[in-house]
Amino acid sequence: MGIVETDLQLAQRAALTGAAVALPHFEALAELSREVKADGSVVTAADRAVESAIRDVLTAACPGDAILGEEEGQTGSSGRRWIIDPIDGTALFVAGDNRWLILIALEEDGEIVAAVAAHPAQGSLWWATRDGGSFEGRVVGGRVVAETPVHVSAGADSVAGCRLGVVPEDWGRELVAPIKEVTPALPWPIHPALMIARGDLDLAVQTGGQIWDFAATSLIVQEAGGSYSGVNGRLRPGPGASVYARSDALREAALTLVGDPAARAAS
Secondary structure, eight states: OOOOOOHHHHHHHHHHHHHHHHHHHHTTGGGOOEEEOTTSOEEEHHHHHHHHHHHHHHHHHOTTSEEEETTTEEEOOOSEEEEEEEEETHHHHHTTOTTOEEEEEEEETTEEEEEEEEEGGGTEEEEEETTTEEEEEEEETTEEEEEEEEOOOOOOOOSTTOOEEEESTTSOHHHHHHHHHHSOBOOOSSOHHHHHHHTSOSEEEEOSOOHHHHHHHHHHHHHTTOEEEETTOOSSOOSSOEEEESSHHHHHHHHTTSSOHHHHHHO
């Protein structure tokens, strides 16, 4: 009998497969076809090819599972659902910026239980399982060659003076203005949620998105000892703006500042 692949190992394999499809497109951007979707966001042939490759891996291994992806929507209706963002940060991707991600999460009966976030152009992979901690690894030749546990930083729970990241950097200004008046936003070489998980930031606000933008990163932050919610206080990933923090108390303090009540209610 062969070695049984765990859900996490499957998610990692799917992410690395997606990375292998994405990187040639990223290295040949001049030839990449792109469109503008109805919501104003950019989609490329790379987004669709990466999601298709990830779906093929997941479907072959778990044919009974449901899959929700940004580009192809949902297939299946199982209590086990894979949630895919094939290229998180397509605007970064098409600009030649290496901070784009591949995000994969497994949801069981409404709870995220496994998560993988890959920065293919930077050669890093991040992952977490429910009650299993969070980790960062280096990727060389399509394989993870190092594994390091990550944990949030310690410190006071005051928003003032905390290290803040905002994503995306170029919109949602009104939402985050009250926080940025207290704590200037810092540049981020990797997704701010991952920087919180590793202890490089204390607080991050993602000013918009859908469940596939938050499913993986929310678990990685939580399993690193941090905290996650929507700006309206929802504790599970979903549409709208979201807040990541190194502690529940800091996240709750930030929620008193983020945007206005109408914006929080609409998120």
